[in-house]
Amino acid sequence: MIRSLRSVHLGAVLACGLLASPVYAAATVNATPRYDAAQRLFRLDAGGVTYAMGVNADGMLQTLYWGARLPASDTLGPALPAPERSSFDPAGALTPQEYAGWGGAMTATPALKVRLDDGNRDVVLRYDSYRVENDGLAIVLKDAQAGVAVTLRYTADDATGIVGRSAHIKNTGKQALTIDSAAAATWNLPRANDYSLRYLTGTWAGEWHLQTRPVTPGATVLESRRGSTGDENNPWFAIGRGDAWNEDHGDVWFGALAWSGSWSIRVDEDILGQVRVVGGFNPFDFAYRLKPGEALDTPVFYAGYTRAGIGDASRLMHAFERDRVLPGGASAALRPVLYNSWEATEFKVDEPGQEKLAEKAAALGVERFVVDDGWFGARDNDRAGLGDWVVNRRKFPNGLKPLIDKVHGLGMSFGLWVEPEMINADSDLYRAHADWVLNFPGRQRSEGRHQLVLNLAREDVKAHVLQVLDRLLTENDIQFLKWDYNRNWSEPGWPEMSPGEQQKVYVAYVRNLYDILRQLRAKHPKVEIESCSGGGARVDLGIMALTDQVWPSDNTDPSDRLSIQDGFSYAYAPATMMAWVTGSPNWVNNRVSSLDFRFLSAMQGGLGIGANLLEWTPAEAATAKTYVAEYKTIRATVQRGALYRLLSPQGRAPWSATMSVAQDGHQAVLFAFQRQGEESRPYPTLALRGLDPQARYRWRAIHGKVAPGTPDVASGAYWMQRGIDLVMKGDLQAAGIVFEREGGRRATR
Incomplete structure (x- = not known):
């Protein structure tokens, strides 16, 4: 049968x-x-x-x-x-x-x-x-x-x-x-x-x-x-x-x-x-x-x-x-180039400052502007305001509309940071509903990042979270939510249930989270959502079914990111992976790196920028604008193409290289990195993968040097068997090479 x-x-x-x-x-x-x-x-x-x-x-x-x-x-x-x-x-x-x-x-x-x-x-x-x-x-x-x-x-x-x-x-x-x-x-x-x-x-x-x-x-x-x-x-x-x-x-x-x-x-x-x-x-x-x-x-x-x-x-x-x-x-939109204001302002967000950043971002070719933490409630630091999802009128006297209109007028979509599953003890919501958090009666309520976890397993909590987010999206022309989740559970009690039923919290919480996301998407089908949990602590196929992109790590150091992004790629698609260009020295480890290295590292996923643009020189802004424009020409290949890992950066290895091949085979993009140069060793010859052996491919460099004598055009078989040699000397060097198949977009697979 x-x-x-x-x-x-x-x-x-x-x-x-x-x-x-x-x-x-x-x-x-x-x-x-x-x-x-x-x-x-x-x-x-x-x-x-x-x-x-x-x-x-x-x-x-x-x-x-x-x-x-x-x-x-x-x-x-x-x-x-x-x-x-x-x-x-x-x-x-x-x-x-x-x-x-x-x-x-x-x-x-x-x-x-x-x-x-x-x-x-x-x-x-x-x-x-x-x-x-x-x-x-x-x-x-x-x-x-x-x-x-x-x-x-x-x-x-x-x-x-x-x-x-x-x-x-x-x-x-x-x-x-x-x-x-x-x-x-x-x-x-x-x-x-x-x-x-x-x-x-x-x-x-x-x-x-x-x-x-x-x-x-x-x-x-x-x-x-x-x-x-x-x-x-x-x-x-x-x-x-x-x-x-x-x-x-x-x-x-x-x-x-x-x-x-x-x-x-x-x-x-x-x-x-x-x-x-x-x-x-x-x-x-x-x-x-x-x-x-x-x-x-x-x-x-x-x-x-x-x-x-x-x-x-x-x-x-x-x-x-x-x-x-x-x-x-398969019909989902490609990830837009994004700017996030956190590194520039942290909690000190206000309408004039965000408008200045938006102008700078738009001039670079950014397509989405995101206001991070600090726009709501009494949120001047991480000790207060979480749970009160109302616009802070001291920072935005006329609400978010003037800023949103400004961002849209600059040709960008508008996004906002939220952390709806969490609450500060110093918040109006907690003062009204202290019983809404995960807790065991009469026991301590452990805080992480000065916050507690709302018990989404409760139907009244679920209804409240859905209501406030629905109102936020209904009253404001928002296209994107960065949905954060910044601590683990503790004291996972559900006192409203009988003792024999309380441990259902492990299932009911997640199902209600999924239901909130589903209902929001149904009511606001044009709003996209990112899953973030202090970085990559909530990345899985369950949450990915209801969100459009994920944040792999708060660590934006471009050298560390090579290992982070490599590990991520074993399980999850580059189409989901956001990667930002942030300031130098990097806040994680004080490492100094060039803007070229930072951009090429981030261009292996969904490209974002998180640096303080007000501090960039005109030359840096011009370099960034060029990279953003280049990224848009390869974005479909990077996000939707077949990924080949050529050199692994795992274990703090000195080299890393990846290659992405477009679904129809017309384009391939090579990213290569040298974390540190030692003993004048040359960079390894890279045998490419995924090309049509019979087709001919012409290369161009986004950045980096190709060894003298490299042919301008060669067969796929040549690039995969003979390979390509790059010239890299020194620490934190990078190259980006684009291969275009001659003769149109004939599909090979």
Whole structure:
């Protein structure tokens, strides 16, 4: 039996997995699932990938294959449980189940752990049925005696082969139960003993460090217990075979969790060399009570496979995010060149000062002007006013309209900084509603950056936040919100709920956050939003489905940014990544750098400027204007093209190089950097990637020197095999080279 999934809007899929967390993506074609009734085998073939699972004789749904696409004629079944090795190694623990409950002889990490009010904690999930719903495959597992039914939902993107999975967990019994842990999915890899894991770690101003470690018997746990995504770990992983997997070669399995709250991804290797990746809600302090008839939906966990190295894994993820996750999908607008006033004024914003900055920004070719913190309430520092989203009439006597009109008259769109999930104790809102924050009654209320966290899980708080933001956007002609979130959770109590229900805060908060964003976008469809959390502490596929761009780090030092942006690119698309040119010396580490180096570093993503323009000399302004104009000629290639990492800056390496190739192949852009020159060593020859070997490409330099003797025009094969030599001497040197294909825009891919 074959069921077809045609013209899928991914919003429907996420609505199932996240309870109304839509994705505003373009309609595309999903893969066609196949079901072999004789062998009870399910198969998804999408892109270059085949994903297959089957029902074994014990009624368990188990993974059969996940890897390179196989011919449809190949047989993958039947599903056979793992043999029991001893009384200590039961079959239930060794069989690679798709979604195991904790019950029976299960000793491996389960996907679901439940306790019923009568004390039973034994749940064994067996196959019940399947169906096609919302253009996705749904497989139902049940433990009828325990009163637990789990509907597993699958989608497979035909362009990239990326599979999306989530679980709908329902109490079908007559007594209440509590979910102690719930994963979105378990991913089972082929049996081997030579896997290694790559993942991303960081801290404020030092996000996106790529880590690698061998996968050995035992567990590696990546997680956030912070109430939000966090930057200590990011909910992304990549696992490769052997030591040889690199940018261009090797089997790679990769995935990312679409959730903006506390999360966990656990990588286990068992005694047979079987590797499981289990990811979903973080089980720490988690308890979700379900009365009879109630249900819990997990986040969506996306994962893919490639046999062409980590570089191809990144490009597949980038394409999936651009076309299927980000608002607007493939038809979304390119990121405009942005100016943000924070570095110039900090909290000392006022109408005359912002107008002067706007004039300077417009003269450079900037397309969007953003007023940062300090425009509202009693906000003269970070100790007061947060939560009072009314215009400060001392700073803006006639409201924001005169400044907005000025900005629009200069040909720019207008944006505003907000932090609507937070509150200062010194605010009118807190004085009126001190009970609205996360808290345990009678206990301390720990502050971070002098602020507390509003409990968005409360419906009255959600309604208030939505109302004030809706009013702000209705009363002012605003095109952009920089949505910040500047601390972790603490004391995550919800006193209005019964003790058995309070820990639902971990789920309800995030769902209400998503609902606020969704409703704002519906009411104000032309307003774009950036996700920021003290930098990159809330970047994930959940928040990206409802925002247009993200802020990877508060660290804007252009040398540090090379590593930050490189790490970011393993998991997330350059189309989402904002990068600013700020002052020199940089405020983070007092490093001095040229304007050329700063611009070329920032031009690898969505270009922004955050420097104090009033301090720039006429020569600096002229240089900036030239770079802004150049960026606009390559913007589509940088933001929507295929990214190739040529030299890695990870581990404080001296060199970095990236290349972006336009979707139709007509243009390619090379960015190359030398952090420090040592011992008169020449810069490495760069073998380019992604070009048409038969086409001919002419180069021009945005900035930097090409070695003497380099041909003006050469074939794609020449640039990819012979490569190009750049001349760089000294510290903090940079080059930007544009390659244009001769003979028009004939598409090569």
